[in-house]
Amino acid sequence: MNQLQQSMLNAVETELKRQVGRLAEPRTAPFYEMLTYHMGWSGEGAGTRATGKRIRPLILLLCDASIGKKNADNAGEDTDWLRANPAAAAVELVHNFSLVHDDIQDKSHQRRGRKTVWTKWGSPMAINVGDALFVIANQAALDLKAHYPAEVVVRVAEILSACCLDLTRGQFLDMSYEKRYDLTLNDYWTMIGGKTSALLSACAQIGAILGNADETQIELYRRFGYNLGLAFQTQDDILGIWGDEALTGKSSASDLAEGKNSLPILYALERNGKFAERWRQGSIAADEVSQLATLLDEEDAKNYAENASAELTQNALDNLQQANPQGAAGEALFELTKRLLKRDQ
Amino acid sequence: MNQLQQSMLNAVETELKRQVGRLAEPRTAPFYEMLTYHMGWSGEGAGTRATGKRIRPLILLLCDASIGKKNADNAGEDTDWLRANPAAAAVELVHNFSLVHDDIQDKSHQRRGRKTVWTKWGSPMAINVGDALFVIANQAALDLKAHYPAEVVVRVAEILSACCLDLTRGQFLDMSYEKRYDLTLNDYWTMIGGKTSALLSACAQIGAILGNADETQIELYRRFGYNLGLAFQTQDDILGIWGDEALTGKSSASDLAEGKNSLPILYALERNGKFAERWRQGSIAADEVSQLATLLDEEDAKNYAENASAELTQNALDNLQQANPQGAAGEALFELTKRLLKRDQ
Numbered sequence A, B: 001m002n003q004l005q006q007s008m009l010n011a012v013e014t015e016l017k018r019q020v021g022r023l024a025e026p027r028t029a030p031f032y033e034m035l036t037y038h039m040g041w042s043g044e045g046a047g048t049r050a051t052g053k054r055i056r057p058l059i060l061l062l063c064d065a066s067i068g069k070k071n072a073d074n075a076g077e078d079t080d081w082l083r084a085n086p087a088a089a090a091v092e093l094v095h096n097f098s099l100v101h102d103d104i105q106d107k108s109h110q111r112r113g114r115k116t117v118w119t120k121w122g123s124p125m126a127i128n129v130g131d132a133l134f135v136i137a138n139q140a141a142l143d144l145k146a147h148y149p150a151e152v153v154v155r156v157a158e159i160l161s162a163c164c165l166d167l168t169r170g171q172f173l174d175m176s177y178e179k180r181y182d183l184t185l186n187d188y189w190t191m192i193g194g195k196t197s198a199l200l201s202a203c204a205q206i207g208a209i210l211g212n213a214d215e216t217q218i219e220l221y222r223r224f225g226y227n228l229g230l231a232f233q234t235q236d237d238i239l240g241i242w243g244d245e246a247l248t249g250k251s252s253a254s255d256l257a258e259g260k261n262s263l264p265i266l267y268a269l270e271r272n273g274k275f276a277e278r279w280r281q282g283s284i285a286a287d288e289v290s291q292l293a294t295l296l297d298e299e300d301a302k303n304y305a306e307n308a309s310a311e312l313t314q315n316a317l318d319n320l321q322q323a324n325p326q327g328a329a330g331e332a333l334f335e336l337t338k339r340l341l342k343r344d345q
Helices: A003-023 A026-039 A055-065 A080-105 A117-121 A123-146 A150-177 A185-210 A215-242 A263-271 A274-279 A286-298 A301-323 A327-341 B003-023 B026-039 B055-065 B080-105 B117-121 B123-146 B150-177 B185-210 B215-242 B263-271 B274-279 B286-298 B301-323 B327-340
Strands: none
Touching: A003 A026, A003 A055, A003 A080, A003 A123, A003 A327, A003 B150, A026 A080, A026 A117, A026 A123, A026 B150, A055 A080, A055 A185, A055 A215, A055 A327, A080 A117, A080 A123, A080 A150, A080 A185, A080 B123, A117 A123, A123 A150, A123 B080, A123 B123, A123 B150, A150 A185, A150 B003, A150 B026, A150 B123, A150 B150, A185 A215, A185 A263, A215 A263, A215 A286, A215 A301, A215 A327, A263 A274, A263 A286, A263 A301, A274 A286, A286 A301, A301 A327, B003 B026, B003 B055, B003 B080, B003 B123, B003 B327, B026 B080, B026 B117, B026 B123, B055 B080, B055 B185, B055 B215, B055 B327, B080 B117, B080 B123, B080 B150, B080 B185, B117 B123, B123 B150, B150 B185, B185 B215, B185 B263, B215 B263, B215 B286, B215 B301, B215 B327, B263 B274, B263 B286, B263 B301, B274 B286, B286 B301, B301 B327
């Protein structure tokens, strides 16, 4: 993490606090507290681990800064990317809105090492917390008007909304895939296209637009974000079965125990071998996890997923190369992409 | 209901279908069906009763049409208000998003004579349906760009978002007021200011902006909508206790059996008489409802609420008078306001 990235992350955190501060009123103080808890700023376990990595706003700001066309008012300033900061806050708020609602939908009790909002305050309150984060995301995007023409603000708001509709589609598919054994790899790509790639592609695309890129370049950044999202998710799926935590057999950490429709699992189901036979018999106990991971590996599922992930990573890097990002921000984008896609945990 | 209002309602329905049609894809067909069911267009009991009255978009379009300043491109055309139709769809979609989430939060099984979305498809799906309706509401508002300058679109989107944040605040207060006996009338006005008035004031304000009213007029329309909302809610609270359905003692229809923090109840709690004593002892059975309604009446709560409602109605009508609405749309606004506030059921 270099100096530029650290400056961006600090600026994002400040802007997020300013945006969420819209609810900082005495009469609704406990409501505000629910939002600041989820964002990682208050309550038990508050701090860096609780905030998450803020990858999405960082990508947006790096894309913006990597365009290399300086704003005329501010030529030569290294903090030109600050103009795009409300959009960076917006994408992070969209991400967090979807996490709060996902946790209710998936009945997840833990998020970033802490109790989830619905676990602490109940589902009705948590639904409302997610709704508020989403509203504030929209408000943050509209705040771009201070530094951009209204046409640009409308365009960004449209991209953000289209991405949010994709998120609801992806979430629908994910929920409707539960307890089904007839899914294809095709279904998988559609689902993660909505659930993971839509927001990352919006981040890269919006960053390029706010950096004043031309249309060809904007499209390349968009594809970069999209492929980055697909690569990231396939990588996550591999770690969800063969990562350190997953293999210990702690049921909460393994996609096998959770019955998740992840890439290696869907691949093996299409192969219709021994793994598929066991999977269709129903839930996997913690002490079977390690053995089934080996079976999946033997049926070539790990290899298939690793190849898919490597190909998608290469696509993302190719898109980025073609987009020709400039300066320290450009270097940081390559570095960040490689780091994200070679995670050990 | 005159010809103009009927034309507007038809146009609103067409636009709503067009907007929700964003989800009409084969792969997510069951998801789309959940939205069309909630909107009243499909499934058991579909039809006029299931759609609701579409009061909010109607008010928006009537406010727009009542400004009397014609769009230069289209001078003299009676359908000039069609330009504002995407905003009309947006406010109705916001209303419906909040209904879908409210029904989950309140565990309500029935809405407009039919099963609620969460009752039919479960809470996780219903959360997602509400989210999608909210996203589409934002998209509808942005569609105004076809006929309005981007600055106007951004302004409308800001008003809509501010109103949605008020909705989440009102919802928070409503939920946190459950099972509390120390609420004041002050708390009541804050809560309904968010839950009911915020959206109606946004409708009137946005209508005036899109009709190209001047700033003084826009503010008068905004206040009209706000007071209309307060008057409407107090009226609803009176009917929730002394309306025909409530008095029959069917537990689902009476605010007394539901333990709702409505105006007459909060008034009586502040009076701290016999009603307050009984209320604090816990839930009211169906066969007590009629007797407690009489007790409330004797303690002056009905009279108090009726006076408040009458005063707020007069304020709304005064604001409207000052706003000086023009033509058939102006007449319709007065007529609609009076009709809404003299409901028998």
